[in-house]
Amino acid sequence: MIKTVDLTKVFRTDEVETTALDKVSLEIRKGEFVAIMGPSGCGKSTLLNIIGLLDNPTAGELYFDGTEVAGYSERKRTNLRKSNVGFVFQSFNLIDELTVFENVELPLLYQKVPPSERRSKVELALERMQIAHRRKHFPQQLSGGQQQRVAICRAVVSNPRIILADEPTGNLDSANGEEVMKLLQQLNEEGTTIVMVTHSPSDAEKANRIVHLFDGHIVTENIRKIL
16 A cells, blocks of 8 residues: 655755655555554654655655655645545644534545535544544543544544554553554554554554664564454
């Protein structure tokens, strides 16, 4: 589904050049749950952003379903991303001025889904994530675990083929973190491909495969479950 070949990302300023990714080659198959681990600054989030079509690499190849997309313009990346990729972030990234329902509805508005279809899709996602009873609440009225549940709703409402999760339990206590991981596992069991950046060994143990990054390189890969 996703394949990178010698993927390289260099950040440059007037005085400093930093290589965040250095010739990373990785393949993620449909239906996999892949955890990416490594110390801070090793390139984990940069890799996730490029896989998620939020950024372009400096060099190398990126394939999405067999099509090379590394050189896509921002418009083409956006069009491909909005119908295929869902994101879950450590800080939830919910909009405080919008209700739970309205936050989950946002991706469908961007896709210009008709109102009646939007309502049914949002209600289905809220029920699926067991947060429908909070549909009229605002993010600040929710616990951290509930906010992340809403963020997962927003990520899945358009039925994406792949979910990218960047430290999804990083701001949660252990009980809420475990609950979020169970939701991600459930989505994976239903067929959604998941790529997760994490510092947590226990969270990583939920994945099919663990990829370890260090200084922009893949140093080890551990396959835990064969699909």
